[in-house]
Amino acid sequence: xxxxxxxxxxxxxxxxxxxxxxxxxxxxxxxxxxxxxxxxxxxxxxxxxxxxxxxxxxxxxxxxxxxxxxxxxxxxxxxxxxxxxxxxxxxxxxxxxxxxxxxxxxxxxxxxxxxxxxxxxxxxxxxxxxxxxxxxxxxxxxxxxxxxxxxxxxxxxxxxxxxxxxxxxxxxxxxxxxxxxxxxxxxxxxxxxxxxxxxxxxxxxxxxxxxxx
Amino acid sequence: xxxxxxxxxxxxxxxxxxxxxxxxxxxxxxxxxxxxxxxxxxxxxxxxxxxxxxxxxxxxxxxxxxxxxxxxxxxxxxxxxxxxxxxxxxxxxxxxxxxxxxxxxxxxxxxxxxxxxxxxxxxxxxxxxxxxxxxxxxxxxxxxxxxxxxxxxxxxxxxxxxxxxxxxxxxxxxxxxxxxxxxxxxxxxxxxxxxxxxxxxxxxxxxxxxxxxxxxxxxxxxxxxxxxxxxxxxxxxxxxxxxxxxxxxxxxxxxxxxxxxxxxxxxxxxxxxxxxxxx
Numbered sequence: 001x002x003x004x005x006x007x008x009x010x011x012x013x014x015x016x017x018x019x020x021x022x023x024x025x026x027x028x029x030x031x032x033x034x035x036x037x038x039x040x041x042x043x044x045x046x047x048x049x050x051x052x053x054x055x056x057x058x059x060x061x062x063x064x065x066x067x068x069x070x071x072x073x074x075x076x077x078x079x080x081x082x083x084x085x086x087x088x089x090x091x092x093x094x095x096x097x098x099x100x101x102x103x104x105x106x107x108x109x110x111x112x113x114x115x116x117x118x119x120x121x122x123x124x125x126x127x128x129x130x131x132x133x134x135x136x137x138x139x140x141x142x143x144x145x146x147x148x149x150x151x152x153x154x155x156x157x158x159x160x161x162x163x164x165x166x167x168x169x170x171x172x173x174x175x176x177x178x179x180x181x182x183x184x185x186x187x188x189x190x191x192x193x194x195x196x197x198x199x200x201x202x203x204x205x206x207x208x209x210x211x212x213x
Numbered sequence: 214x215x216x217x218x219x220x221x222x223x224x225x226x227x228x229x230x231x232x233x234x235x236x237x238x239x240x241x242x243x244x245x246x247x248x249x250x251x252x253x254x255x256x257x258x259x260x261x262x263x264x265x266x267x268x269x270x271x272x273x274x275x276x277x278x279x280x281x282x283x284x285x286x287x288x289x290x291x292x293x294x295x296x297x298x299x300x301x302x303x304x305x306x307x308x309x310x311x312x313x314x315x316x317x318x319x320x321x322x323x324x325x326x327x328x329x330x331x332x333x334x335x336x337x338x339x340x341x342x343x344x345x346x347x348x349x350x351x352x353x354x355x356x357x358x359x360x361x362x363x364x365x366x367x368x369x370x371x372x373x374x375x376x377x378x379x380x381x382x383x384x385x386x387x388x389x390x391x392x393x394x395x396x397x398x399x400x401x402x403x404x405x406x407x408x409x410x411x412x413x414x415x416x417x418x419x420x421x422x423x424x425x426x427x428x429x430x431x432x433x434x435x436x437x438x439x440x441x442x443x444x445x446x447x448x449x450x451x452x453x454x455x456x457x458x459x460x461x462x463x464x465x466x467x468x469x470x471x472x473x474x475x476x477x478x479x480x481x482x483x484x485x486x487x488x489x490x491x492x
Contacts, residue, residue: 021410033357039350040362047346093319102316110281110313118469122235123228126476130484140481144474150421150444152249153467160252168252175428183429 003211007204014202054079082106142178146171220490224483231476238472242464249463256431257448260416260438261297263389269302271388272381276403276417280313283395283420288321289459290418290446291393295325297453299333303388306381308342308363310351310398315343315367336366336375343367348398352406356384384411389437392417399423400439404430418446 013035020032058072066072085098093099131137148154149171158166165172200206267273275294279287298305307318318341327333335341342363345351354362359381360372372378380386390413394400400419404427408415414437419427421442430436440449443466446459 029357033354033361036350036354036357037361040345040347040354043347043350094323099316102313106313107281107284111284114282115285118239119232119235122231122473122476125473126226126228126231126480127224129477129480131481140477144477147470147474150442151467151470152251152444152463153247153471155252156249168254172254175425176432179425180429180432183426187429 003207006210007207011202011204014198018202051079051083142174146174149174220483220487224480224487235469235472238468239465242468243461246461246464247467249467251444251447251451251460251463253448253452254445256428256439256441257445257452258438259431260440261449261452263414263416263437264294264297264301264391267298267301267303267388270304271301272304272306272377272386273298274384274387274390274413275305275307276390276392276394276399277307277309277314277318278311278399279317279393279395280311281317284317285458285462286420286443286446287393287395287418288317289443289457290440290449291317291321292325292457293446293450293453293455293459294391294393294418295321295327296455299325299327299331304377305339306342306359306377306387307339309344310348311395312344312346315341336370337377340372340375340377341367342372349402349406352398352402353410356407356411359383384413387413389414389416391415394419394423396420396423400427400430400436404435408435418449421445 016028016031016035020028055076058076060066061072062069062076082098082101085096085101089096089098129136129140129143131140145167148157149167149169154167154171160166160168164170197206201209275298277291279291295305309315309318322328322339322341325331327339328335333339342359343366345363347354351362360378363372365371366375384390384407390403390407392400392403392415394403394417400415400417400423403415407413416436416438418440419442421444424439424441424445427436427439427441431439440446443459443462446457447463450457450460
């Protein structure tokens with residue numbers, strides 16, 4: 001019973017969505033619209049679970065004085081500060097503490113973390129991108145041609161009006177032919193896999209999410 | 214032996230030196246930009262042309278799906294797009310599936326001067342519905358009812374009291390959906406969940422790293438246009454006639470790409486010379 005009722009609910013919800021997609025009738029439309037609203041409410045509650053989980057894990061780290069436990073204090077304080085300011089200052093306009101913290105802390109810190117990627121890529125380009133095999137040579141050649149075709153300096157060196165369309169022309173061919181073929185194959189494979197998994201879940205053949213095999 | 218030692222030293226040069234060279238390659242062109250030509254690609258041209266075709270007072274749905282990490286690449290597009298839509302006198306319904314996006318949206322609205330320069334009224338000419346968690350559920354729920362999915366706007370005003378929202382029930386009431394997408398949920402999910410099902414015209418911008426993933430959707434006609442990465446955004450800025458930070462960043466990006474290519478080639482030469490020496 002513990003597994004039958006969750007499976008039955010999964011089946012009803014999944015079947016309703018499939019029927020609504022292929023039979024666009026008002027009755028099915030109103031049922032699925034209601035189910036979607038329930039979905040949104042469930043997702044909203046998952047935030048509470050998420051916060052509780054973060055507090056539990058970080059609380060344990062702090063109480064055990066684990067390595068970097070001070071970072072855990074910063075995390076929990078930041079979490080409740082931003083959440084509190086967001087909840088109690090409903091209008092998050094210019095000049096409010098929430099926006100001030102967003103603009104002066106969250107925004108530059110996030111951008112900095114992402115910008116550091118450029119430096120890691122530089123280090124990797126110098127040390128790790130080695131032409132050790134035929135495949136690696138092909139990958140490196142394609143990467144260099146796309147990198148040159150992607151920026152204006154590539155067109156300035158070998159422009160689209162010249163032989164083979166220059167670097168932009170070669171880049172376009174790489175993106176439109178081999179890349180497109182590969183991406184389409186991956187997309188179709190993934191779509192078929194998603195359909196198969198979805199059907200298995202709806203029909204109860206896949207029960208891992210219910211705690212079984 | 215001395216030569217081998219030199220090769221090894223060059224191959225395993227301190228990474229901080231590489232970082233300094235990269236920083237210089239980015240900063241110098243930002244201070245002294247080179248006048249590089251920006252050729253407009255068909256993907257960006259199609260995006261611009263389709264927006265140009267919008268009639269006056271048309272309603273477009275703008276999904277702002279980026280956060281501060283994607284800001285350098287996508288905020289210039291957000292600014293250019295808002296400017297373009299304002300010049301076209303088009304009305305905007307703005308929402309997001311990314312929680313950090315609402316403050317970024319408000320900053321862009323203020324920077325473009327939607328209310329000050331163009332005199333647009335909140336709730337009448339544009340509405341900012343804010344963020345809703347739920348990813349694909351939100352997307353598909355908006356197909357049934359945008360008003361049920363977003364019962365209030367970002368400031369807590371019930372959508373029933375917002376004049377613009379009286380004209381918008383679901384996707385069939387918007388002329389097109391424009392997504393500014395830094396990842397998931399974003400363009401890919403909109404294609405899979407919304408475009409294929411509701412037949413909404415979909416276009417937008419994405420980060421450079423996502424570009425190759427979305428090209429198949431453009432080629433199949435599921436996306437009517439796409440500005441991928443800072444280069445794509447610079448092309449869009451050129452079409453809109455707005456020299457923004459993407460255009461300014463083209464010299465720096467060009468220099469960084471050239472430097473990376475040099476590092477790849479130089480690193481390989483050092484590697485093979487060392488290996489030959491070892492044999």
